[in-house]
Amino acid sequence: MKSFTGFTGIVAPLDVSNIDTDAILPKQFLKRIERTGYGQFLFYEWRYENGKERSDFVLNKDPYRNSQILLTRKNFGCGSSREHAPWSIVDYGIKVIIAPTFADIFYNNCFKNGILPIELREEDVEQLFQKTADSNGYQLSIDLENQIVTDNDGFIGHFQITPYRKELLIKGLDEIGSTLQFETQIALFEKNRGIYYRLDSNMFIQNS
Incomplete structure (x- = not known):
């Protein structure tokens, strides 16, 4: 993931409450095995009709096509827990989502994929x-x-974020990347307790 510190960007307003993950990324696109390439399917059934762009959808309008900030209403990301939904958001290029509230699982998945969900x-x-x-x-x-x-x-909005999540975003790390910062210490611990785990090759080596 890329390091996140701060930026200025155009805000795309999506004035809808309770947007679920099936609206964010419809179920027919969950067959892909990659984590990339989902941006083209973001809000697919709202963006397209019979394969053509709908002129009334915000992300199909200029200057919002390349917006990095999405403004929406309460309970964004409800529904199923599919992590494909934030995959599609980050692949489209959106870095920040602003809403009064988020669904819990979606909120957590955002941080795992380098998205900053801001509750105001x-x-x-x-x-x-x-x-x-x-x-x-x-x-x-x-x-x-x-x-x-x-x-x-003159607008100023304050938001909360845990120090741990802030640190991961600033460093551009997910939870696995955060753990791998301590790879040397982990290997030493495993060696000292009798079994050395090589993280690079996923092999266990029994010490003599």
């Missing part, structure tokens, strides 16, 4: 929707280190 107060989210309606190409700046969301017009 409902009144803040409502204000941001109004700003996107008033300004075509409205932008927000995301400051992960200080845990704030700002614009050029």
